[in-house]
Amino acid sequence: MGSRAHAVVLLLLAVVAVPSIALIKELEPGQVWPERGSVKQPSDLIQNVTDTTEDAVPAESELEDAPPEEVLITKAADLTKNDVQKVDYSGAQVWKVPTDKTGVKNIISRLRRRNLLSTWGGNQTYIDVLVKSNAITNVTRIMKRENITYHVVIDDLQKRIDEENPPLDQNELELQDRRGHRMTWKQYHRLADIHGFMDYLAKTYPSIVSVQSIGKSFEGRDLKMLRISNGKAGNKAVFIDGGIHAREWISPATVTYFINQFAENFDVESEDIKNIDWYFVPVLNPDGYEYTHMADRLWRKNRKPGVVGRACYGTDLNRNFGYRWGGKGASNNPCSEIYRGSRAFSEPETKAVSNFIKNIASNFTAYLTYHSYGQYLLYPWGYDNVVPPDYEQLNLVGNNIAQAIQQTGGSQYSVGSSSGLLYPAAGGSDDWAKAQGIKYTYTIELSDTGKYGFILPTSYIEPVARENLAGLRVLANVVHKG
Ligand SMILES: [Zn+2]
Numbered sequence: 001m002g003s004r005a006h007a008v009v010l011l012l013l014a015v016v017a018v019p020s021i022a023l024i025k026e027l028e029p030g031q032v033w034p035e036r037g038s039v040k041q042p043s044d045l046i047q048n049v050t051d052t053t054e055d056a057v058p059a060e061s062e063l064e065d066a067p068p069e070e071v072l073i074t075k076a077a078d079l080t081k082n083d084v085q086k087v088d089y090s091g092a093q094v095w096k097v098p099t100d101k102t103g104v105k106n107i108i109s110r111l112r113r114r115n116l117l118s119t120w121g122g123n124q125t126y127i128d129v130l131v132k133s134n135a136i137t138n139v140t141r142i143m144k145r146e147n148i149t150y151h152v153v154i155d156d157l158q159k160r161i162d163e164e165n166p167p168l169d170q171n172e173l174e175l176q177d178r179r180g181h182r183m184t185w186k187q188y189h190r191l192a193d194i195h196g197f198m199d200y201l202a203k204t205y206p207s208i209v210s211v212q213s214i215g216k217s218f219e220g221r222d223l224k225m226l227r228i229s230n231g232k233a234g235n236k237a238v239f240i241d242g243g244i245h246a247r248e249w250i251s252p253a254t255v256t257y258f259i260n261q262f263a264e265n266f267d268v269e270s271e272d273i274k275n276i277d278w279y280f281v282p283v284l285n286p287d288g289y290e291y292t293h294m295a296d297r298l299w300r301k302n303r304k305p306g307v308v309g310r311a312c313y314g315t316d317l318n319r320n321f322g323y324r325w326g327g328k329g330a331s332n333n334p335c336s337e338i339y340r341g342s343r344a345f346s347e348p349e350t351k352a353v354s355n356f357i358k359n360i361a362s363n364f365t366a367y368l369t370y371h372s373y374g375q376y377l378l379y380p381w382g383y384d385n386v387v388p389p390d391y392e393q394l395n396l397v398g399n400n401i402a403q404a405i406q407q408t409g410g411s412q413y414s415v416g417s418s419s420g421l422l423y424p425a426a427g428g429s430d431d432w433a434k435a436q437g438i439k440y441t442y443t444i445e446l447s448d449t450g451k452y453g454f455i456l457p458t459s460y461i462e463p464v465a466r467e468n469l470a471g472l473r474v475l476a477n478v479v480h481k482g
Pocket of ligand 1: 318
């Protein structure tokens with residue numbers, strides 16, 4: 001393994017029960033969801049709840065999509081310098097472990113707390129774990145002793161990372177020069193290319209496309225939002241975000257693909273697409289996104305330093321939204337991969353979304369948030385295994401979207417509530433959006449199902465984006481006609 005600029009520190013954290021804070025009155029089954037704007041904001045209520053320093057580790061039987069106990073402390077890298085040393089994953093492996101056998105989840109949790117592995121993805125039947133190179137012998141021995149079966153999905157993670165995003169060939173480079181922007185969907189692009197592309201569209205199609213910054217990231221980058229609209233009064237609106245989690249590169253790639261399709265072909269687009277006001281924020285976590293390109297390919301959170309005196313960085317933006325903030329599947333330990341932040345909307349990135357949606361007069365009917373991986377179409381609630389009163393409609397539309405995706409590109413997406421299909425995770429953007437009264441709210445976990453995981457080769461970008469565009473058209477039809 002190459003030398004690391006980053007100190008790896010192991011901290012054993014006390015597992016404590018989280019006090020559950022009932023912030024919002026439950027809706028009874030069949031009760032109609034209140035009008036948008038009338039839902040009391042939990043962020044107003046939690047200001048005087050003091051944060052504890054212990055980790056809010058969910059029960060051991062619950063899976064998380066990230067390892068709360070892993071303490072991989074990375075020093076703040078100055079991304080303007082060229083000497084940033086990258087985290088090296090040479091020899092690290094990804095294993096798929098079936099969790100149907102009793103006790104497997106507990107053993108995985110224990111190994112995670114000992115910092116021998118971290119969680120990548122999974123559902124209620126299996127879990128994908130990243131085993132660090134120096135832990136492979138140890139973890140292999142433990143798995144054998146405990147009689148746990150698994151198979152190695154990725155046998156050298158750094159090799160996959162090195163092969164994931166190759167430079168463009170000469171043809172593409174020449175095309176790129178002629179196009180007026182640098183986006184290709186044949187490569188994962190840096191933030192400057194994505195923002196440049198958005199500005200290009202606004203300049204080229206000023207009658208339908210506009211770009212604004214809805215705020216700044218912690219490190220001062222613009223949170224750029226692109227709007228596509230024919231300007232008709234009475235249009236319904238759809239909000240789409242990408243890149244909340246830094247390492248999920250397929251998400252900004254897919255969202256920018258949608259933008260490109262609608263903006264470049266607006267005149268010949270369907271009536272559904274043309275008569276909706278579209279709001280896209282393709283990279284909601286620009287600091288984290290740049291960090292994954294420069295320093296650590298597997299960084300997930302934003303880059304705000306944790307509380308003073310603790311060396312850990314970053315808040316999980318998808319645990320920081322202000323509905324049922326601080327509940328299950330979110331941690332109050334700044335070193336955790338699922339750190340919820342010091343309070344609801346403590347992060348400039350989440351606060352910007354909240355401010356924007358609450359202050360604009362648009363009639364938001366759908367909110368889509370694109371993540372990876374696993375191929376899921378998830379509707380609320382995420383905070384616990386309960387569903388909203390209109391879940392049958394959400395499920396039906398979800399199934400229709402999934403069908404369109406499969407018919408177009410062949411990928412199978414599972415549909416269900418996020419807590420029911422996966423595991424509880426409070427503080428997500430989807431729950432918050434639903435609590436604002438936005439009806440069709442989905443988290444879409446893009447491809448794949450674990451062969452490459454987060455390190456999805458660039459050849460997947462177009463197929464994934466294309467089949468999901470077909471899914472988005474189904475949603476657009478429901479929003480427009482419904
Ligand atoms: Zn994600």
